[in-house]
Amino acid sequence: MARTDPDSCPGVLRLHEAADGPLARVRVPGGTLTPEQLQTLAAAAHDLADGAVELTSRGNIQLRRIRDTNALAERLAAAGLLPSRTHERVRNIIASPLSGRVGDHPDIRPLVAALDTGLLGSPRLAALPGRVLFTLDDGRGDVSPLRPDIGLHALGGDRSALLLAGRDSGIRVTGTDAAEVLLAAAHGFLELADRQWRLHEVEDGVARLTALLGLEPGPDRLEFTGPADPPIGWLPQHDDLVALGAGVRLGSLPARTAEFLAAVERPILLTPWRSLIVTDLEEGAAEQVVRVLAPMGLIFDATSPWLRITACAGQPGCAKSHTDIRADAAAAVESGRTDSPGTGSDTPIPAGEITTTGRQHWSGCERRCGRPTVAVTEVTATPEGYRVALPRD
Ligand code: SF4
Structure with missing residues (x-):
């Protein structure tokens, strides 16, 4: 499938003209933010945008209704969040968020840095579409199900499976050349792509890319099921410190809450489940974080319907939306109607009559942007009201 348009993924320097104003997307490779960077984002959200730091399903950040593009770019560059003006949109790297801190899987973090450095160091790779996704899974299976164009899944020792177009390619690579193989695959995608945005859109893309790389697939293929649940609450680290997983209501973090998080002065991890993790806390500090930030709306309870x-x-x-979908979804959660027996409805019904349960995705129109890849109840706005489709088995 050849696209007729270049991809329109926004960045910091090329904004998306949303219905409510310019929208900027800030790439955060591996989802890792320093407290200073989070403070910069919080201040930018307050001073230059609509007051919220939005978390995306790729572990990036969005700011809406940008009032001063140049000031935003200057602030982000000074904080190390815009290290390249040419490559900003290609740094789409999701890594297992807890890698190196929780669990006994290999530490994937050095590979995040090596891949990002390699992307930034290749002038040609600036041409990658902003949709191309890299994942680095430390073997726990949390990010490999996210259908990367190019990814690695650690197998133990220093071996990894190479994922192409969302599946295990059968190719196995070793730690020493892992980043080089990922970068070679990115170059190969550019060679094969004829305006396609994703590898799966290229005809015979995986087979042709495998041949181009000169690598021989083995007979075994891993299967990935997902998605993983976001890590929420108290997460003991290897080093006797604690990480705290926190849910964020509909992925929108108020700037004031982000400032409080930054004031904890610990690294923050953004997850692809629109949640975050405060890391490297002493137990007493972790208790204090929960005491202060839970009343501000952060979710530390893994059973929360949010x-x-x-x-x-x-x-x-979004101009296509038939309604303020997030307000309706929030009202449904707060009234307990997203935790009651779900009822499907082919006939449009008012928001106040919707009852749902389990995983669900609310959409303002039939395009259903951001719908998870797994079975969910789909609550979709139409001009006449909402249709509710229960998950198919
Ligand atoms: S699903 Fe429709 S309303 Fe929602 S963001 Fe996409 S285009 Fe806009």
Whole structure:
């Protein structure tokens, strides 16, 4: 499938003109933010945008209704969040968020840095579409199900499986040349692509890319099931410190809450489940974080219904939306209607009559942007009301 348009993924220097104003997307490879960087984002959200730091399903950040593009770029560059003006949109790297801290899987973090450095160091790779996704899974199976164009899944020792177009290619690589193989695959994608945005859109893309790389697939293929649940609550680290997983309501973090998080002065990890993790805390500090930030809306309870609900942008950010979808979804959660027996409805019904349960995705129109790849209840706005489709088995 050849696209007729270049991809339109926004960045910091090329904004998306949303219905409510310019939208910027800030790439955060591996989802790792220093407290200073989070403070910069919080201040930018307050001073230059709509007051919220939005978490994306790729572990990146979005700011809406940008009022001063140059000031935003200057602030982000000074904080190390815009290290390249040419490559900013290609740094789409999701890594297992808890790698190196929790669990006995290999530490994938050095590979994040090596891959990002390699992307930034290749002028040609600036031409990658902003949709191309890299994943680095330390073997726990949390990010490999996210259908990367190019990814690695650690197998133990220093071996990894190479993922192409969302599946195990059968190719096995060793730690010493892992980053080089990923970068070679990215170059190969550019060679094969004829305006396609993703590897799976290229005809026979995986077979042709495998041949181009000169690597021989083995007979075994890993299967990935997903998605993983976001890590929420108390997470003991190897080093006797604690990480705290926190859910964020509909992925929108108020700037004031982000400032409080930054003030904890610990590294923050953004996850692809629109949640975050505060890391490297002493136990007493972790208790204090929960005491202060839970009343501000962060979710430390893994049973919270907020963790099972996603929603597209809706009004006022999207002109296609039939309604303010996030307000309706939030009202449904707060009234307990997303935790009651789910009822499907082919006939459009008012928001106040919707009852749902389990994982669900609310959309402002039939395009259903951001719908998870697994079975969910789909709550979709139409001009006449909402249709509710229960998950198919
Ligand atoms: S699903 Fe429709 S309303 Fe929602 S963001 Fe996408 S295009 Fe806009």
